[in-house]
Amino acid sequence: MMNKTGLIALLLLGFAGLYPLFVDSAWLAVGTTFLVFACVAFSQDIILGRAGVFHMGHAMFFGLGAYTTAILNVQFGWAILATWIPSVVIPMACAFALVAPIIHLRGDYLLVATIGFNIIFIQILENDVFGLTGGPNGLFGIDVVHVFGYDFSSQIHMYYMAFILLGITLFIMRSLDRSKFGRAMFYIHKDDIAAQSMGISLRYYKLYAFILGAGIAGAAGSMFSVQYSAVSPEAFNVTQSIMFFTIVLVGGSASLPGVLIGTFVMFVLPEVFREFETARYLVFGVAMILTMILRPRGIWPVKFGNIPSFLKKGAK
Amino acid sequence: MSEYLLEIQNVSKLFSGLVAIDNLSMKVKKGQIYGIIGPNGAGKTTLFNCITGIYTPEIGQILWKGKDIKGISPYKIAGLGILRTFQTIRLFSEMSVAENIMSGRHIKSKQRWYNGIIPTPAYFKDEKYQWTKVGELMEFFNLSLYATTPAGDLSYGIQRRIEMARALAAEPELLILDEPAAGLNENETIELTEMIRKIQAMGVTIMMIEHDMEMVMSLSEYITVINFGAKISEGVPSFVQADPKVVEAYIGSDEEDEDA
Ligand SMILES: Nc1ncnc2c1ncn2[C@@H]1O[C@H](COP(=O)(O)OP(=O)(O)OP(=O)(O)O)[C@@H](O)[C@H]1O
Numbered sequence: 001m002m003n004k005t006g007l008i009a010l011l012l013l014g015f016a017g018l019y020p021l022f023v024d025s026a027w028l029a030v031g032t033t034f035l036v037f038a039c040v041a042f043s044q045d046i047i048l049g050r051a052g053v054f055h056m057g058h059a060m061f062f063g064l065g066a067y068t069t070a071i072l073n074v075q076f077g078w079a080i081l082a083t084w085i086p087s088v089v090i091p092m093a094c095a096f097a098l099v100a101p102i103i104h105l106r107g108d109y110l111l112v113a114t115i116g117f118n119i120i121f122i123q124i125l126e127n128d129v130f131g132l133t134g135g136p137n138g139l140f141g142i143d144v145v146h147v148f149g150y151d152f153s154s155q156i157h158m159y160y161m162a163f164i165l166l167g168i169t170l171f172i173m174r175s176l177d178r179s180k181f182g183r184a185m186f187y188i189h190k191d192d193i194a195a196q197s198m199g200i201s202l203r204y205y206k207l208y209a210f211i212l213g214a215g216i217a218g219a220a221g222s223m224f225s226v227q228y229s230a231v232s233p234e235a236f237n238v239t240q241s242i243m244f245f246t247i248v249l250v251g252g253s254a255s256l257p258g259v260l261i262g263t264f265v266m267f268v269l270p271e272v273f274r275e276f277e278t279a280r281y282l283v284f285g286v287a288m289i290l291t292m293i294l295r296p297r298g299i300w301p302v303k304f305g306n307i308p309s310f311l312k313k314g315a316k
Numbered sequence: 317m318s319e320y321l322l323e324i325q326n327v328s329k330l331f332s333g334l335v336a337i338d339n340l341s342m343k344v345k346k347g348q349i350y351g352i353i354g355p356n357g358a359g360k361t362t363l364f365n366c367i368t369g370i371y372t373p374e375i376g377q378i379l380w381k382g383k384d385i386k387g388i389s390p391y392k393i394a395g396l397g398i399l400r401t402f403q404t405i406r407l408f409s410e411m412s413v414a415e416n417i418m419s420g421r422h423i424k425s426k427q428r429w430y431n432g433i434i435p436t437p438a439y440f441k442d443e444k445y446q447w448t449k450v451g452e453l454m455e456f457f458n459l460s461l462y463a464t465t466p467a468g469d470l471s472y473g474i475q476r477r478i479e480m481a482r483a484l485a486a487e488p489e490l491l492i493l494d495e496p497a498a499g500l501n502e503n504e505t506i507e508l509t510e511m512i513r514k515i516q517a518m519g520v521t522i523m524m525i526e527h528d529m530e531m532v533m534s535l536s537e538y539i540t541v542i543n544f545g546a547k548i549s550e551g552v553p554s555f556v557q558a559d560p561k562v563v564e565a566y567i568g569s570d571e572e573d574e575d576a
């Protein structure tokens with residue numbers, strides 16, 4: 001059965017797959033960054049849109065992945081490939097260690113705490129703790145991926161690596177949504193008392209969301225550092241966290257198309273309107289406010305009712 | 317092991333000065349339908365919240381098969397086989413009826429932590445089995461028609477059925493119903509009564525708060541009457557109905573809304 005959404009998805013996939021053939025290098029870089037940011041936005045959406053946890057420090061996990069690859073490569077000479085696993089595992093471990101003690105906090109309190117983590121993270125980067133992070137300038141000269149003597153160094157390579165990463169992310173999102181883990185997150189989000197009364201541990205599933213989200217964001221961060229062959233603190237500050245948070249809410253919490261649209265609106269549109277300089281951010285602010293007033297559940301809201309077809313037979 | 321499934325022993329629950337439950341004791345036998353009645357604000361819901369771990373009573377013990385479960389978190393209580401419905405319906409209202417009932421299958425699901433990331437053959441088998449169970453429950457509760465409808469869009473009576481289906485999906489040993497007939501019309505109440513009998517026949521023990529006297533008297537094997545948090549009477553329905561203390565409590569409390 002090919003429905004409308006499926007067709008749109010297929011067209012989009014085709015477009016995204018062929019995109020590098022039609023654009024110049026500046027737009028290719030925009031495309032790559034879009035793919036990377038979409039991964040981060042999806043990982044934010046696991047925590048915010050699914051588990052319903054107000055988390056506004058996601059750029060920290062993105063940054064942890066980026067800096068893990070950068071530090072291991074630049075300071076310790078690891079091959080990029082070898083940094084992939086640590087760039088996923090370290091953000092996950094940090095998510096567990098940092099979030100477990102505060103996971104019981106109510107929405108608004110937790111939000112402030114996650115912002116606090118992000119601020120401390122930036123302080124650590126800027127102060128060049130242990131002489132590893134390169135201070136305010138960050139680190140540069142990050143290597144490219146080498147496999148069997150072949151260098152994946154061109155922007156086209158970067159694009160397709162990001163493309164694969166987004167594919168993996170979407171696969172995980174789909175698996176999550178169709179498992180008891182994704183559903184448990186929704187139940188907690190919609191009514192935590194009812195969810196607990198059905199035997200669902202708030203703590204376990206919220207932490208699960210954070211750890212999974214941090215891992216995906218870390219992988220995206222690693223990709224990001226290789227694409228620009230440099231990292232610096234401002235790419236991972238609270239303003240970036242606010243952007244990821246906003247992408248999810250503007251696009252549509254827990255909605256795969258919604259989050260893609262959100263990433264497009266919040267990240268690609270500003271590139272399109274580049275010549276308007278800072279005035280473009282004014283348009284944005286207005287767009288954010290209007291979306292929340294006119295479409296409070298996002299531009300493309302999530303649709304529930306994703307149940308096996310044999311149960312739909314008797315339904316009207 | 318004790319002959320009782322659930323024993324409430326001298327439980328008291330205070331809310332900043334207010335004694336919501338006052339030295340209450342009761343014993344529920346396996347397979348029983350146990351009724352709890354009392355005027356508005358008597359503390360009935362608070363008692364259920366103490367049993368299900370939403371509140372922790374300051375004093376007393378709550379024994380489940382002889383073990384104290386006081387203060388255990390609600391999700392672990394559900395894991396023990398104690399499931400409930402709510403007086404003010406608490407469904408996942410944006411989600412479909414089938415997804416709502418699926419939440420009850422959560423504790424029965426054998427999916428492993430990595431199945432949230434990657435499906436495995438065991439996952440597919442489990443997922444199919446759980447949805448099949450959901451399908452059976454929708455049939456039992458006459459909900460198949462609404463499988464894909466958001467629960468919040470349905471009528472009160474149907475929503476009450478969804479809540480019961482959801483709790484039953486977890487295959488409880490003890491099902492706790494807080495005013496299951498509230499807001500139902502006469503026909504729906506008759507259907508509900510039948511439904512509760514069938515659930516009992518499956519071997520599920522039931523505790524029920526209910527203001528609909530006809531229903532609670534016909535269903536319950538044993539009843540405890542609470543007023544101002546304290547027990548004022550207990551016994552079989554015919555005894556409780558005739559107890560002057562019960563009659564007085566109800567007259568004294570302007571309990572006119574029960575036949576509304
Ligand atoms: N969380 C709470 N904080 C403070 N007081 C509470 C709380 N929950 C209940 N109460 C009070 O405890 C008393 C008992 O309330 P409860 O809801 O248990 O009554 P009930 O017997 O279920 O009444 P009804 O038949 O109206 O549902 C009431 O006076 C109520 O106001």
Ligand SMILES: [Mg+2]
Pocket residue numbers: 360361362403494
């Ligand atoms: Mg009540």
